[in-house]
Amino acid sequence: MPTPVRTRFAPSPTGYLHVGGARTALFSWLFARKNGGQFILRVEDTDEARNTEEARNAIFSGLRWLGLDWDEGHEADGDCGPYFQSERQDIYTRWFQKLQDTGRVYEDDGAWRFRFERKPITMHDLVCGEVTIDYTDASNTPDMVVRRSDGSFVFHFVNVVDDLEMKMTHVIRGEDHLMNTPKHLQLIEALGETPPAYAHIPLIMNADGSKMSKRDKGAAVHEYPERGFLPAAVVNFIALLGWSPKDDSELFPLSELIDRFSLEGINRSPSRFDWDKSMWLNQQHLLKLTPQAFAEAALPYVRSAGLDPTDQFPAIAASVQEKVQLLAEVPEAIRFYLREGVEFDPAALEKLAGNESAPTLLASLATSFRALPDWSSPKDAIAATATAAGAKPGQLMFPLRVALSGKTGGPDLDAILTILGRDESIRRIEQTVSTLQNA
RNA sequence: GACCCGUUCGUCUAGUGGUUAGGACUCCGCCCUUUCACGGCGGCAACACGGGUUCAAGUCCCGUACGGGUCGCCA
Numbered sequence: 001m002p003t004p005v006r007t008r009f010a011p012s013p014t015g016y017l018h019v020g021g022a023r024t025a026l027f028s029w030l031f032a033r034k035n036g037g038q039f040i041l042r043v044e045d046t047d048e049a050r051n052t053e054e055a056r057n058a059i060f061s062g063l064r065w066l067g068l069d070w071d072e073g074h075e076a077d078g079d080c081g082p083y084f085q086s087e088r089q090d091i092y093t094r095w096f097q098k099l100q101d102t103g104r105v106y107e108d109d110g111a112w113r114f115r116f117e118r119k120p121i122t123m124h125d126l127v128c129g130e131v132t133i134d135y136t137d138a139s140n141t142p143d144m145v146v147r148r149s150d151g152s153f154v155f156h157f158v159n160v161v162d163d164l165e166m167k168m169t170h171v172i173r174g175e176d177h178l179m180n181t182p183k184h185l186q187l188i189e190a191l192g193e194t195p196p197a198y199a200h201i202p203l204i205m206n207a208d209g210s211k212m213s214k215r216d217k218g219a220a221v222h223e224y225p226e227r228g229f230l231p232a233a234v235v236n237f238i239a240l241l242g243w244s245p246k247d248d249s250e251l252f253p254l255s256e257l258i259d260r261f262s263l264e265g266i267n268r269s270p271s272r273f274d275w276d277k278s279m280w281l282n283q284q285h286l287l288k289l290t291p292q293a294f295a296e297a298a299l300p301y302v303r304s305a306g307l308d309p310t311d312q313f314p315a316i317a318a319s320v321q322e323k324v325q326l327l328a329e330v331p332e333a334i335r336f337y338l339r340e341g342v343e344f345d346p347a348a349l350e351k352l353a354g355n356e357s358a359p360t361l362l363a364s365l366a367t368s369f370r371a372l373p374d375w376s377s378p379k380d381a382i383a384a385t386a387t388a389a390g391a392k393p394g395q396l397m398f399p400l401r402v403a404l405s406g407k408t409g410g411p412d413l414d415a416i417l418t419i420l421g422r423d424e425s426i427r428r429i430e431q432t433v434s435t436l437q438n439a
Numbered sequence: 440g441a442c443c444c445g446u447u448c449g450u451c452u453a454g455u456g457g458u459u460a461g462g463a464c465u466c467c468g469c470c471c472u473u474u475c476a477c478g479g480c481g482g483c484a485a486c487a488c489g490g491g492u493u494c495a496a497g498u499c500c501c502g503u504a505c506g507g508g509u510c511g512c513c514a
Binding site: 010 | 450473477510
């Protein structure tokens with residue numbers, strides 16, 4: 001029986017969750033899930049000065065929002081805890097003792113340095129292939145500090161110890177760690193342990209190719225729910241940034257991503273954000289939602305825009321499901337349903353004003369609406385009214401749309417008529433007629 | 440500067456010696472739709488450059504250029 005796969009995500013809580021970090025987490029998570037292994041969340045909070053509670057929570061909530069659950073770590077079980085490095089001092093001290101016993105560390109200015117073996121180090125990276133770094137020349141690769149003069153341990157040491165202690169089989173991390181790997185390999189070799197397999201993934205860049213930093217659009221994971229993205233769409237999008245299923249498919253729910261994922265599909269070159277495509281992908285995921293699920297997803301955005309959803313909301317939301325790319329667009333798309341009367345989009349009103357027959361047609365439409373026995377087929381009344389006035393139904397459709405919604409585009413007229421109801425529809429038509437006459 | 444990784448349409452990518460270099464986003468047409476959007480069809484658009492190797496190179500090798508990464512008592 002093969003050793004069960006164990007991967008981890010090991011962020012340090014010094015800011016918000018970065019989208020590059022999220023993708024690293026995603027790939028590690030996918031690899032673990034794909035292979036029936038475990039995914040561990042370890043918080044590397046050794047830099048007390050820079051750690052914040054807020055940053056820690058951003059990591060947890062970001063991962064949860066994306067749907068990346070962890071088997072061991074904060075608020076989860078696990079035999080390899082604690083999962084915060086700040087609570088693992090005893091473990092590091094013990095391993096440091098072991099390292100001292102090998103005679104490979106020496107004191108320097110109160111700190112402890114690890115003496116590298118002066119030889120070429122070759123790693124077999126699962127993504128980069130075979131990479132050799134020459135450690136022969138000490139001036140290029142000075143012995144590294146593993147323990148500071150204040151007694152604390154540096155990243156390289158704790159990271160290696162934890163990966164060993166937590167029995168990692170695969171370390172999937174950003175390419176910025178590639179040059180650290182020989183250091184880690186040397187440490188592990190000195191300790192007489194077996195290293196995990198490494199996979200270094202290329203970084204994500206801004207749309208213009210520049211390095212993505214904190215302030216850049218899309219850098220922070222928490223920005224995505226704010227902008228109206230679905231977690232599944234974000235996961236789908238970042239997975240496609242640097243990974244390919246090797247065929248033409250590209251629309252994946254999480255479950256299928258797990259199925260299709262493999263390290264071989266990871267690219268070697270940094271990729272750039274393509275905002276148009278991320279929004280398109282979000283729209284595709286939105287389209288796949290049931291109308292109920294869509295309404296539910298849209299509700300918070302509607303509320304926070306100050307709109308008060310009525311009991312008609314399910315129908316209202318359904319009418320705009322295929323009109324928006326982001327959930328944050330929903331409030332604007334449905335606002336016209338919920339307000340008193342019509343507010344005209346200037347361009348729409350102008351277009352309507354240019355139509356000389358509109359006021360007359362609309363006025364007689366209001367009359368025939370009023371005469372309808374019921375509201376089951378207002379469309380027949382539209383056709384009849386137009387015909388009676390010697391016009392085509394199409395000549396009445398556009399004015400009616402503007403009269404009801406104030407806009408040139410939007411949901412099907414049928415849906416608008418049904419949702420608004422007879423009284424409100426008539427009211428808006430008459431409001432429009434008088435607006436037109438007074439103009 | 441040294442070392443490491445990379446380079447196919449504007450962007451994300453398929454492609455593992457012989458392809459009309461494929462798909463997707465964007466953009467532009469047309470169709471569907473009495474709106475918009477969705478959907479369908481079509482179009483524009485790429486192998487960074489220079490040398491090799493080979494009957495044959497986007498695919499292999501070497502340079503150059505460009506991009507990225509790393510060179511801490513940060514992680």
